[in-house]
Amino acid sequence: xxxxxxxxxxxxxxxxxxxxxxxxxxxxxxxxxxxxxxxxxxxxxxxxxxxxxxxxxxxxxxxxxxxxxxxxxxxxxxxxxxxxxxxxxxxxxxxxxxxxxxxxxxxxxxxxxxxxxxxxxxxxxxxxxxxxxxxxxxxxxxxxxxxxxxxxxxxxxxxxxxxxxxxxxxxxxxxxxxxxxxxxxxxxxxxxxxxxxxxxxxxxxxxxxxxxxxxxxxxxxxxxxxxxxxxxxxxxxxxxxxxxxxxxxxxxxxxxxxxxxxxxxxxxxxxxxxxxxxxxxxxxxxxxxxxxxxxxxxxxxxxxxxxxxxxxxxxxxxxxxxxxxxxxxxxxxxxxxxxxxxxxxxxxxxxxxxxxxxxxxxxxxxxxxxxxxxxxxxxxxxxxxxxxxxxxxxxxxxxxxxxxxxxxxxxxxxxxxxxxxxxxxxxxxxxxxxxxxxxxxxxxxxxxxxxxxxxxxxxxxxxxxxxxxxxx
Amino acid sequence: xxxxxxxxxxxxxxxxxxxxxxxxxxxxxxxxxxxxxxxxxxxxxxxxxxxxxxxxxxxxxxxxxxxxxxxxxxxxxxxxxxxxxxxxxxxxxxxxxxxxxxxxxxxxxxxxxxxxxxxxxxxxxxxxxxxxxxxxxxxxxxxxxxxxxxxxxxxxxxxxxxxxxxxxxxxxxxxxxxxxxxxxxxxxxxxxxxxxxxxxxxxxxxxxxxxxxxxxxxxxxxxxxxxxxxxxxxxxxxxxxxxxxxxxxxxxxxxxxxxxxxxxxxxxxxxxxxxxxxxxxxxxxxxxxxxxxxxxxxxxxxxxxxxxxxxxxxxxxxxxxxxxxxxxxxxxxxxxxxxxxxxxxxxxxxxxxxxxxxxxxxxxxxxxxxxxxxxxxxxxxxxxxxxxxxxxxxxxxxxxxxxxxxxxxxxxxxxxxxxxxxxxxxxxxxxxxxxxxxxxxxxxxxxxxxxxxxxxxxxxxxxx
Numbered sequence: 001x002x003x004x005x006x007x008x009x010x011x012x013x014x015x016x017x018x019x020x021x022x023x024x025x026x027x028x029x030x031x032x033x034x035x036x037x038x039x040x041x042x043x044x045x046x047x048x049x050x051x052x053x054x055x056x057x058x059x060x061x062x063x064x065x066x067x068x069x070x071x072x073x074x075x076x077x078x079x080x081x082x083x084x085x086x087x088x089x090x091x092x093x094x095x096x097x098x099x100x101x102x103x104x105x106x107x108x109x110x111x112x113x114x115x116x117x118x119x120x121x122x123x124x125x126x127x128x129x130x131x132x133x134x135x136x137x138x139x140x141x142x143x144x145x146x147x148x149x150x151x152x153x154x155x156x157x158x159x160x161x162x163x164x165x166x167x168x169x170x171x172x173x174x175x176x177x178x179x180x181x182x183x184x185x186x187x188x189x190x191x192x193x194x195x196x197x198x199x200x201x202x203x204x205x206x207x208x209x210x211x212x213x214x215x216x217x218x219x220x221x222x223x224x225x226x227x228x229x230x231x232x233x234x235x236x237x238x239x240x241x242x243x244x245x246x247x248x249x250x251x252x253x254x255x256x257x258x259x260x261x262x263x264x265x266x267x268x269x270x271x272x273x274x275x276x277x278x279x280x281x282x283x284x285x286x287x288x289x290x291x292x293x294x295x296x297x298x299x300x301x302x303x304x305x306x307x308x309x310x311x312x313x314x315x316x317x318x319x320x321x322x323x324x325x326x327x328x329x330x331x332x333x334x335x336x337x338x339x340x341x342x343x344x345x346x347x348x349x350x351x352x353x354x355x356x357x358x359x360x361x362x363x364x365x366x367x368x369x370x371x372x373x374x375x376x377x378x379x380x381x382x383x384x385x386x387x388x389x390x391x392x393x394x395x396x397x398x399x400x401x402x403x404x405x406x407x408x409x410x411x412x413x414x415x416x417x418x419x420x421x422x423x424x425x426x427x428x429x430x431x432x433x434x435x436x437x438x439x440x441x442x443x444x445x446x447x448x449x450x451x452x453x454x455x456x457x458x459x460x461x462x463x464x465x466x467x468x469x470x471x472x
Numbered sequence: 473x474x475x476x477x478x479x480x481x482x483x484x485x486x487x488x489x490x491x492x493x494x495x496x497x498x499x500x501x502x503x504x505x506x507x508x509x510x511x512x513x514x515x516x517x518x519x520x521x522x523x524x525x526x527x528x529x530x531x532x533x534x535x536x537x538x539x540x541x542x543x544x545x546x547x548x549x550x551x552x553x554x555x556x557x558x559x560x561x562x563x564x565x566x567x568x569x570x571x572x573x574x575x576x577x578x579x580x581x582x583x584x585x586x587x588x589x590x591x592x593x594x595x596x597x598x599x600x601x602x603x604x605x606x607x608x609x610x611x612x613x614x615x616x617x618x619x620x621x622x623x624x625x626x627x628x629x630x631x632x633x634x635x636x637x638x639x640x641x642x643x644x645x646x647x648x649x650x651x652x653x654x655x656x657x658x659x660x661x662x663x664x665x666x667x668x669x670x671x672x673x674x675x676x677x678x679x680x681x682x683x684x685x686x687x688x689x690x691x692x693x694x695x696x697x698x699x700x701x702x703x704x705x706x707x708x709x710x711x712x713x714x715x716x717x718x719x720x721x722x723x724x725x726x727x728x729x730x731x732x733x734x735x736x737x738x739x740x741x742x743x744x745x746x747x748x749x750x751x752x753x754x755x756x757x758x759x760x761x762x763x764x765x766x767x768x769x770x771x772x773x774x775x776x777x778x779x780x781x782x783x784x785x786x787x788x789x790x791x792x793x794x795x796x797x798x799x800x801x802x803x804x805x806x807x808x809x810x811x812x813x814x815x816x817x818x819x820x821x822x823x824x825x826x827x828x829x830x831x832x833x834x835x836x837x838x839x840x841x842x843x844x845x846x847x848x849x850x851x852x853x854x855x856x857x858x859x860x861x862x863x864x865x866x867x868x869x870x871x872x873x874x875x876x877x878x879x880x881x882x883x884x885x886x887x888x889x890x891x892x893x894x895x896x897x898x899x900x901x902x903x904x905x906x907x908x909x910x911x912x913x914x915x916x917x918x919x920x921x922x923x924x925x926x927x928x929x930x931x932x933x934x935x936x
Contacts, residue, residue, distance in 0.1 A: 067870060099791075108797060115792030116856070118863035137867060164804060171760070171807045171829040178656055178758045281757050283654040284646070315574075316583075316590035325583060328642030331650055351650055383591040390593015390612045393542035398874050 032063060032240075040420035046399050048406070053247055055255040056228025060406050061243055062235045064399035070236035071135035071400055072148050072246075075407045077231075078224035079127045080202045081261055081341075089204015090212050092125040093165055094220050098132065099123060100161040103154045105147075107161055113147050121151065125202050128341040129411060138237040142245070149249045152225070157217050170206050177279075177471070181351070184277075184286035184452040191275055191448045192290045192345050194267040228255040231410055233403035266292060266343070274449045274466035276457060285357040285453025289364060291446045293346040296339040296412045303429050303437035304337050309384035310376045311335050311368065311438075312348060316383070322367050323350065329360050335368075341412065346442060354453045358460025361449060372442050375435030384434075389423045519869070519897050523883065524716050530732040531704025534723055535883050535893055537711045539876050545613045545712030546876040549623050550606040550884045552707075553700035555680075556673040556740055556818065561687070564680015565696050567600040568644055568688050572697075573607060574598075575636040578629035580622050582636075592618060602674055603817045604888050610877055613713040617722060624726045627706065630697055632690045641685060648679050656758050660929045667752045667925045668766050668821060672743040704732040707887045711880040743768065743819050750925040755932045760807075761828040762929040765841050767918050769813055769820030772889045778902045779910040780813040780822055780918065785861040786853055786911070787811040787824060787844055792860070794847075795824070798840050805832045817889055822918055834928050848915040852908035865903050869896075 031037070035047035049061045083090045099114075099121050100107040114120050117140050122133040132152060136144040176183050186201050193199030204212075227250065234246055294300055312319040312335025323333050333350035348368070352360045376384075396402040396419065409418055449464070451457055458468060524536040558565050576582045589596050594611040609619050652658035662677045669675035679685075708727070710719060746768055770776040788795045788811025799806040809826040824845065826837045853861075872878050887893040 067874065069867075069870060108792075108801065111791040111797070111801075115790055115860050116863070118860070118867035120790045137863070137870075164801070167804060167829070168800075168807060174830045175759050175807065175827075178760075180654055279757075284649040314590050314595070315586040321583065321586070324643055325586070326639070328639040329646070331643050331647035352646060353649060379591075383587075386593040387590055387595075388593075390615075391595055391610070393544050393612075394610065394875075397542050397544070397876070400874075 088208035095125040101156040188288035196266040274464040289348040577626040769822035784811040
């Protein structure tokens with residue numbers, strides 16, 4: 001493969017996503033009463049219908065009859081953000097336990113049930129939200145609805161399953177060291193966000209997982225896994241009866257008042273900091289350069305996405321051209337704004353052989369500094385606009401992608417019009433605005449650099465007076 | 473299966489059973505009306521896509537499929553060349569050449585490819601496997617002719633500049649460190665291929681050995697390019713928002729001017745049947761052990777492939793699989809387990825693996841795996857398990873057809889490895905026809921004790 005960055009770029013597009021506007025001009029789904037069609041010029045989104053149940057659960061229905069399948073996505077507005085001190089990993093454990101038994105089905109019965117549907121459940125506990133996704137052929141839609149609602153609304157949290165999941169998670173954490181990229185990712189988040197929940201692995205720590213009790217899990221579930229703290233997307237080949245069934249089944253879920261979340265602020269540094277994590281024998285150094293960025297709700301979001309496209313968003317970006325194409329220092333380098341509910345981060349991610357780790361960091365900093373100080377050129381921003389607008393349709397190419405983006409927008413409190421106005425909004429960002437947004441939000445003095453490599457990297461960073469951590 | 477080979481550089485190795493990443497973004501595409509027919513009855517599963525196929529006089533195979541879901545096009549150009557076409561000393565040449573395809577041709581020189589794709593709102597990438605090399609772009613439909621002009625340029629007039637090559641070799645060395653040398657699972661996979669294949673070129677890694685990467689020169693790559701990058705060795709697949717008549721004319725105009733060239737006869741060394749068990753152990757500074765039990769499997773197109781695919785699903789696909797239940801759930805000794813059957817063009821690999829928890833040895837897991845394979849040889853799978861595996865295969869096929877890009881890939885890989893994209897559709901019936909007897913027979917044929925290779929990764933004993 002030539003590079004991984006374009007693959008990553010797409011996943012960023014579709015997860016942070018919430019980044020695009022539309023164009024399914026040839027959607028042929030016949031109009032169904034109650035369904036809305038949003039258009040912008042020649043573009044229109046798949047028709048959708050939004051319903052809010054009495055218990056507060058918001059459901060987005062999108063019909064797509066082109067394939068005989070159906071999917072259900074539940075997004076719960078909870079994650080590691082809602083974990084108490086010392087109970088890190090509580091939310092992930094709670095989430096994974098959903099498929100480890102309900103009041104009426106054991107873990108293996110559930111596994112067999114999903115297997116028979118040809119599918120498996122995807123449970124993804126994050127920092128801000130946790131999603132539960134299931135799909136099946138449309139011939140099995142009734143079974144899928146029944147079992148997914150059972151998992152979400154009636155988990156058993158049996159002691160034996162808790163210890164099984166805990167042991168799995170602990171093993172997963174221990175093995176992370178063998179994956180240098182994932183390990184470096186965790187360590188830079190910790191470095192940038194400190195005590196803020198965004199700074200820790202959503203899987204918790206070996207020590208904290210041992211402290212999570214059955215009572216903690218039940219309490220967390222009852223407090224946060226509530227209909228008035230969730231939204232849902234129903235996508236695919238279904239009819240009005242199915243819509244009513246979904247509403248009836250999830251209408252039985254009881255609501256509760258959701259407590260406010262209070263977390264510590266991330267640390268602020270006023271000079272560049274370098275941390276080296278050294279493990280003897282590593283064949284390559286993982287390099288991460290990050291700083292605090294913006295929240296998804298920031299008015300600078302689109303401007304920064306556009307500006308970042310020039311800096312590190314594609315093969316043609318300045319970072320990729322300078323560091324990879326011209327100097328052959330790496331196979332992959334990209335930069336991105338990881339936007340979240342609260343302030344996220346700006347990240348540069350790359351790797352190089354141990355011998356050139358110092359050179360790599362110096363070259364990256366030089367490239368970024370020049371970009372932030374002098375700004376992009378008109379032709380660069382123009383290309384970036386073409387890129388964002390040109391690739392936008394992929395974000396809504398399938399009904400499932402559209403649904404996921406709508407759930408995310410809803411979570412961030414951004415109107416769905418964002419999708420239909422995306423092209424226009426991108427086209428209207430001037431060179432000056434794009435450059436200003438970068439200069440305003442990115443300050444190299446506040447960068448934090450993490451390098452995970454062999455001990456030979458140490459001498460290359462002396463001038464930064466780095467903190468050195470040795471691990472085995 | 474006829475999906476993109478498990479050994480393509482760049483694709484995930486396997487779906488680990490306890491994978492935590494959901495994929496809520498995969499979904500059905502707004503396909504042309506009638507794209508899929510007859511799904512109302514589970515036993516009447518048929519897929520058909522209205523593909524237009526033709527071959528130019530110069531031998532280029534072309535597949536066109538209209539899909540008007542969004543105003544975009546997915547453009548795939550695949551060549552029938554991979555690491556099996558290399559020889560010792562220049563391993564990884566096919567992959568290196570893939571990289572050089574972005575370094576300028578006659579009309580679009582130097583870094584033009586990256587720049588022009590970007591300016592025009594196009595994303596692109598490429599990959600190399602043991603058997604084929606693919607290039608693809610996802611573009612606004614208005615840019616189709618531009619992309620065609622660029623692909624024709626690099627199909628016919630690639631520049632291999634020695635300076636660009638020197639720099640790109642460093643990039644590929646970083647890629648190798650990242651995928652293999654600094655990645656224990658990458659090392660394990662490399663060792664597996666080298667253990668199962670002793671003679672056939674599948675024995676060496678697609679990315680090549682480090683010392684070979686260092687030694688490529690422009691002349692060798694040019695010879696490789698001249699030999700294999702010809703229209704009669706390529707498949708062009710275009711899926712998306714266009715009119716077939718118009719694009720057919722464009723293809724004739726742009727590609728019609730290229731000359732075909734005779735291809736060398738391909739005489740790959742045939743891998744002899746394995747007669748005794750092979751063992752290979754890798755000791756690295758890792759937190760836990762991993763193991764693979766691997767067998768030579770049927771080549772692509774062999775009728776045994778379907779039953780063996782289903783057998784692998786029953787053994788290791790998902791949390792309801794036999795191995796997950798025993799190793800991960802009941803015994804709690806492994807963090808994940810998997811099984812797959814990968815039929816490449818000249819031979820295949822049937823592999824079963826597990827990743828252990830820290831402090832766990834591999835013997836207990838090996839015994840369970842041996843036992844499950846023994847059961848597959850000696851007992852019929854239940855009707856329920858067979859149905860489940862078939863449903864899983866069907867669903868995987870549908871899930872892979874949800875986007876333009878997914879459709880283009882599925883068509884291209886089938887056309888390349890079976891000689892006709894229609895195998896994508898006819899395979900459904902072949903999977904449906906598999907019986908419990910068939911699975912037992914293929915297990916008997918391919919998974920005997922003397923046919924297996926045991927490849928393990930173990931933590932080094934730490935001295936301090």
